[in-house]
Amino acid sequence: MESQALQDLIRPYGETCFGCGGANPHGLRIKSYRDGEEVVCTWSPEAHHIAVPGIVNGGIIAALIDCHSACAAIDAACRAEGITLGSEAAPLYVTASLQVDYLRPTPHGVPLTLRAKVAELSPRKIVMTCSLHAEGKETARGRGVFVRSKNLGAI
Amino acid sequence: MESQALQDLIRPYGETCFGCGGANPHGLRIKSYRDGEEVVCTWSPEAHHIAVPGIVNGGIIAALIDCHSACAAIDAACRAEGITLGSEAAPLYVTASLQVDYLRPTPHGVPLTLRAKVAELSPRKIVMTCSLHAEGKETARGRGVFVRSKNLGAI
Numbered sequence: 399m400e401s402q403a404l405q406d407l408i409r410p411y412g413e414t415c416f417g418c419g420g421a422n423p424h425g426l427r428i429k430s431y432r433d434g435e436e437v438v439c440t441w442s443p444e445a446h447h448i449a450v451p452g453i454v455n456g457g458i459i460a461a462l463i464d465c466h467s468a469c470a471a472i473d474a475a476c477r478a479e480g481i482t483l484g485s486e487a488a489p490l491y492v493t494a495s496l497q498v499d500y501l502r503p504t505p506h507g508v509p510l511t512l513r514a515k516v517a518e519l520s521p522r523k524i525v526m527t528c529s530l531h532a533e534g535k536e537t538a539r540g541r542g543v544f545v546r547s548k549n550l551g552a553i
Numbered sequence: 554m555e556s557q558a559l560q561d562l563i564r565p566y567g568e569t570c571f572g573c574g575g576a577n578p579h580g581l582r583i584k585s586y587r588d589g590e591e592v593v594c595t596w597s598p599e600a601h602h603i604a605v606p607g608i609v610n611g612g613i614i615a616a617l618i619d620c621h622s623a624c625a626a627i628d629a630a631c632r633a634e635g636i637t638l639g640s641e642a643a644p645l646y647v648t649a650s651l652q653v654d655y656l657r658p659t660p661h662g663v664p665l666t667l668r669a670k671v672a673e674l675s676p677r678k679i680v681m682t683c684s685l686h687a688e689g690k691e692t693a694r695g696r697g698v699f700v701r702s703k704n705l706g707a708i
Contacts (some may be wrong), residue, residue, distance in 0.1 A: 411605070414605055430649070449565070449566065449571070455572060456616075457571060457615055457617070460583050460612055493611045496652070498615070
């Protein structure tokens with residue numbers, strides 16, 4: 399697994415975003431790393447990230463899958479186009495749609511592992527799949543569609 | 554629109570949940586109200602709920618749609634079965650899947666309005682659709698599948 403987190407290279411998401419932003423004081427602050435053809439993130443929820451005691455909130459799970467997959471998509475686009483992630487030329491992608499299947503309750507109080515990989519890639523649109531595991535079991539599975547955006551104000 | 558928020562009647566979600574819980578110190582604390590055949594929630598994001606400055610984070614939008622729709626589904630089940638919401642007999646539902654389409658960027662700094670309604674209802678499974686509006690425009694659209702659960706540990 400590589401040692402540089404994608405969020406530390408992707409601007410502005412890596413600074414401000416609720417899921418990704420290292421400078422967001424109340425965000426999830428995920429860190430995602432290339433691991434071969436996948437991108438991996440290990441993250442532990444805080445006390446308030448629950449649905450009910452002992453179970454992680456489904457919205458938080460969606461947020462994790464969205465942000466992790468978005469950063470992985472941007473990284474995949476850069477690799478496909480020979481662009482250095484973090485450079486001025488690096489493209490940005492925004493989420494067009496997100497599907498999450500909740501396979502079983504996600505236990506709170508243990509590290510969660512996200513693994514994302516490319517399902518489809520074109521310059522305009524990238525489809526990512528992402529799995530969430532806890533205690534060795536897959537608890538949720540996501541599919542995100544990300545579209546290229548030069549202007550974050552325009553999906 | 555009725556004056557009693559669904560979250561004030563639905564236990565334990567209305568107490569602990571990141572999206573719904575009035576007693577969750579760092580949650581979204583949404584309040585959803587019946588309005589005819591729909592359930593409505595107006596909510597304003599906090600400063601850290603952004604993707605980039607001026608734009609609401611997509612994961613937060615997913616969390617809003619999930620929790621609002623789940624509470625609306627539980628309310629719909631109770632109405633269909635003649636059960637008083639908040640009573641011991643009231644069923645609980647958990648999210649089996651969530652689909653969110655992001656139609657345009659959701660502006661930060663203005664109130665957001667969620668409207669959910671039933672698309673399919675059976676005792677075992679309820680499908681809800683939910684729209685998110687900001688400044689009079691629909692910015693996101695969701696579809697949640699909720700399944701009945703006597704035991705929150707078992708989807």
